[in-house]
Structure formats: C-alpha cells, structure tokens
Amino acid sequence: MLSLVLPGVGHAQTTQPPPAPAKPVLFTNFRLFDGKSSTLRDGLFMVVEGNTISQIGQGQPASSEGKTVVDCGGKVIMPGLIDMHWHSLLAALPIQVILQADIAFVHLAASAEAERTLLRGFTTIRDAGGPSFALKQAIDSGMISGPRIYPSGAMITTTGGHGDFRSLAELPRTANQVSQAERDGANAIADTADEVRMRVREQFIQGATQIKMVGGGGVSTPRSPLDMLTFTEEQMRAAVETAADWGTYVLAHAYTPESVQRSVAAGVQCVEHGHLMDDKTAALLAKHGTWLSTQPFLSEEDVGPLAGPSREKFLEVTAGTDNTYKLARKHGLKVAFGTDLIFSQTLATRQGTMLAHLKRWYSAAEALNMATGANGQLLAMSGHRNPYPRKLGVLEEGAYADLLLIDGNPLDNLDLIANPEQNLRIVMKDGKFYKNTLNA
Structure with missing residues (x-):
C-alpha cells in the first residue's frame, strides 16, 4: 500500500489491514490476565476461531490439528x-x-x-x-x-x-x-x-x-x-x-x-x-x-x-x-x-x-x-x-478476540504499557493479527 505523508501529522496508514487467519489460532505457553482478576493464571491454552475466543482450557489441548499454534514463550496475554x-x-x-x-x-x-x-x-x-x-x-x-x-x-x-x-x-x-x-x-x-x-x-x-x-x-x-x-x-x-x-x-x-x-x-x-x-x-x-x-x-x-x-x-x-x-x-x-x-x-x-x-x-x-x-x-x-454485542475487555469463552501479548508482567510493572513498541509482541483485534513480532 502506498504510504503518504501528511504535513505535520506523519504517515498515513502503513499497511493493508490483515486478513482473518485461515485456521483457528491456538495460543499455548502463556500466563493469562483475564481483565477481571487480581492475579495471573498459568497452565492454560486458548483457541480463537473467527473473531471470538472459542475455548480456554487447563493443561494441553487434546489436539492442535487444523490450527495455527502460537507458542507465547511464557509471556502474559491480556485483553486489549x-x-x-x-x-x-x-x-x-x-x-x-x-x-x-x-x-x-x-x-x-x-x-x-x-x-x-x-x-x-x-x-x-x-x-x-x-x-x-x-x-x-x-x-x-x-x-x-x-x-x-x-x-x-x-x-x-x-x-x-x-x-x-x-x-x-x-x-x-x-x-x-x-x-x-x-x-x-x-x-x-x-x-x-x-x-x-x-x-x-x-x-x-x-x-x-x-x-x-x-x-x-x-x-x-x-x-x-x-x-x-x-x-x-x-x-x-x-x-x-x-x-x-x-x-x-x-x-x-x-x-x-x-x-x-x-x-x-x-x-x-x-x-x-x-x-x-x-x-x-x-x-x-x-x-x-x-x-x-x-x-x-x-x-x-x-x-x-x-x-x-x-x-x-x-x-x-x-x-x-x-x-x-x-x-x-x-x-x-x-x-x-x-x-x-x-x-x-x-x-x-x-x-x-x-x-x-x-x-x-x-x-x-x-x-x-x-x-x-x-x-x-x-x-x-x-x-x-451497542454495535459489538459480545463481551469486550475480558478474555473468556465467547468474548471478542481482542488481546495483547506483553513481554513482561504488567501486574508487577505497569510501566510496560507505556512502551508498546518495545513491549507489545502481539496485538490482535477481532481475531486478526495487527502486530506479531514473536518470530522477528
């Protein structure tokens, strides 16, 4: 996509919006802040299908077949x-x-x-x-x-x-x-x-x-x-x-x-x-x-x-x-x-x-x-x-798949949020990856 420069306001949109993933996305090896609790939860997996969180389960999923697997490397997933x-x-x-x-x-x-x-x-x-x-x-x-x-x-x-x-x-x-x-x-x-x-x-x-x-x-x-x-x-x-x-x-x-x-x-x-x-x-x-x-x-x-x-x-x-x-x-x-x-x-x-x-x-x-x-x-x-009838601001089954993957624990260090370019490894909205630097 052509990147235009507007005087005094920096660049116009830099890339085409991403397509929806071709397959359900399976997140593994993460710590979860769900938007409701005061602590993190460990030992979970999460499946995103379309624009929705379809499953959050304990332990390992029965199968990863037919899914795109994202190993989060122990980082924290939280709601957008x-x-x-x-x-x-x-x-x-x-x-x-x-x-x-x-x-x-x-x-x-x-x-x-x-x-x-x-x-x-x-x-x-x-x-x-x-x-x-x-x-x-x-x-x-x-x-x-x-x-x-x-x-x-x-x-x-x-x-x-x-x-x-x-x-x-x-x-x-x-x-x-x-x-x-x-x-x-x-x-x-x-x-x-x-x-x-x-x-x-x-x-x-x-x-x-x-x-x-x-x-x-x-x-x-x-x-x-x-x-x-x-x-x-x-x-x-x-x-x-x-x-x-x-x-x-x-x-x-x-x-x-x-x-x-x-x-x-x-x-x-x-x-x-x-x-x-x-x-x-x-x-x-x-x-x-x-x-x-x-x-x-x-x-x-x-x-x-x-x-x-x-x-x-x-x-x-x-x-x-x-x-x-x-x-x-x-x-x-x-x-x-x-x-x-x-x-x-x-x-x-x-x-x-x-x-x-x-x-x-x-x-x-x-x-x-x-x-x-x-x-x-x-x-x-x-x-x-309300144009968006599913839940927002929480990560639970049935909620919109709006989520962030953070390099570090924001419950220990809230300042991580202040440097998103460095600390946000994934930005997903509506089940689509707008940013994913895990493999960079």
Whole structure:
C-alpha cells in the first residue's frame, strides 16, 4: 500500500489491514490476565476461531490439528485496552489546524492516528465527541486499521458552553444559522429542551452509541470558564429521556460540584472528568451508582501546548486530580479510565503513560482491570445501540478476540504499557493479527 505523508501529522496508514487467519489460532505457553482478576493464571491454552475466543482450557489441548499454534514463550496475554475518553478526530492535529483545515484533511489525519492507536494496544475507544462515524465504518469494513469505536457524535452544548468555538463574528445566532463546526459534526448547539431532543436524535440517526452532553465549561474552549453551567436540569433530562428512548445512555462533561450534581439529578449515567468535585458530590455519585470516567492528568506533560486562560484552567484541573481519585476510592465509585489526549500527535503516544499514572492510587491489577473489564461493562450500557454485542475487555469463552501479548508482567510493572513498541509482541483485534513480532 502506498504510504503518504501528511504535513505535520506523519504517515498515513502503513499497511493493508490483515486478513482473518485461515485456521483457528491456538495460543499455548502463556500466563493469562483475564481483565477481571487480581492475579495471573498459568497452565492454560486458548483457541480463537473467527473473531471470538472459542475455548480456554487447563493443561494441553487434546489436539492442535487444523490450527495455527502460537507458542507465547511464557509471556502474559491480556485483553486489549479500552480508552473511554478519546477524540478520534482531535487527537493528531493542533487545534489551529482543525479549526481552519478542510474537514477531509482532518479525517485523513484521524485515519493515520487510528492505526497508531491500535498498535499502542488500545483495541477499543469510546469517542467522546466528534464526527467519527465514517472512521468507524471504514475500520469495521476492513478498509483501514484502527480500534473499535463507540461514537457519541457531536458533543451537544449551549451557546457559550464548552465546545462552542464560534468566532464572535458568527454572533448573534439566528434561527437558520449553523456554524461550520456544526455542519462538520464536531458540536451541536442547543438552548432549549426541544432543541436538545432534536440534536440528540440527529446523533442517533447517524449511528451514535451514546450521547455526549456538555454540563459546564472546559479547558480548551477559551470563552467558557470552568465554573459556568450550561443546560438546566430539565434540558439535561430531555437528553437522558431521549437516549433512554433509543435504549442507551448519556455521558456528561462536568468538572465542578454544581455541574456534576446537576447532571446526576437529571439522570446522567456517566460523568466525564469531575476533577473539581467535593466529598458531597462523590457521595451523590455513589448513591446513584453513576459512573465517573476521569483522567489522571498530573502535569503539563499530559496536555498539548496551552496559553492564557486555557493553561490556567488546565492547571486548576490538574490540581484536583489527586483529590478526585482519593474521593473515588473513599466512596467506592465505579471508575472508568480514559485519557482525553487531544491536539497533538506526540501527546497521543502517551495513552499508555496515562494508564501507568494510575499506580499513584491503584495497584497495577486494579488499574488494568479498570482499563479492560470495567471499561467493557460501561461500554455495554449502550444497550440496544451497542454495535459489538459480545463481551469486550475480558478474555473468556465467547468474548471478542481482542488481546495483547506483553513481554513482561504488567501486574508487577505497569510501566510496560507505556512502551508498546518495545513491549507489545502481539496485538490482535477481532481475531486478526495487527502486530506479531514473536518470530522477528
């Protein structure tokens, strides 16, 4: 396949997506982390047929005839990683390019980044806002390589809320006026409950698996302070009810106690970020069983170049990270792992590094369970809109064959995940080998 160079974004996809193996694959001589346990299991074999794990057994298989045998050399097999807060079209390009370039260029850059995301070991992502429907279709059809995508479609916000990147020249908004970002599917602005219902339904007819609502201000939107509130409780509830009518759920962008509490009161089932929440808010999340999908931001190394108000807001968010995870542990919250790495191809390579940050609050096994089995449980909440009905994030019979072979024991050294090029020997997604260096 011809490898093209896109200015500022590196190479396009480097190889054709692999074909499905001609025969069932038999894995032997490995240690298993299944995405649910706190320890490794030894003395097993595993058979992959098509895109599914058909058998996990103890000891030696009765026969290897008719199968492709992969001797793992005592290395660790684990589920493919899941990033619950990824922006497929925002990860590889600076924000200035995204706001000014032809949307076709943005999609080409996203295609290139999709392959790199998969080779980092992230076999599934939940897209937390952006027009990723075509990218998902191209991946699912085998046209290009990339992770499974659970698309949210356009993030739905209010006038002046996070995600409203319109220039002042585009104001005042009129009834028939739609910004370029809205036409491209990056965001959708709604200022009444009826507009919310319409915007939610627009995402579903394009293939959204869940809905992203903006409950407050954000870091990257320069004119939305973190402490602002967007939708009223009634308006947010309109989104929750409409999503329920479609058999799925709403995730809400919210940092502050007020925005998180309003989201929970409206029935939102997953809160994104929450870095500024207090003890009362964490207790409310626990009472309602609401998921907290947050990101372990530690320093400016975990963000692209920022200046002015955006940098100040990110430093405020980072200052709250430690307290957020401590409150989550104190109240036994259901916590999902995501990275929210945007606007930099270099920064995107830190997905594994972000996962390794979790060792400040969790054991390696707890962190890996969060990024595999627990995240898989949250993905399954998309219910009737779930495009991938088998289990994800776990290695068990009947689950999708999304798996990694790691050179080393990640339960002893979580930092192995941060260097995927060296430490990932196999990346399999949907039963296909996207990377296999065992014989190299």
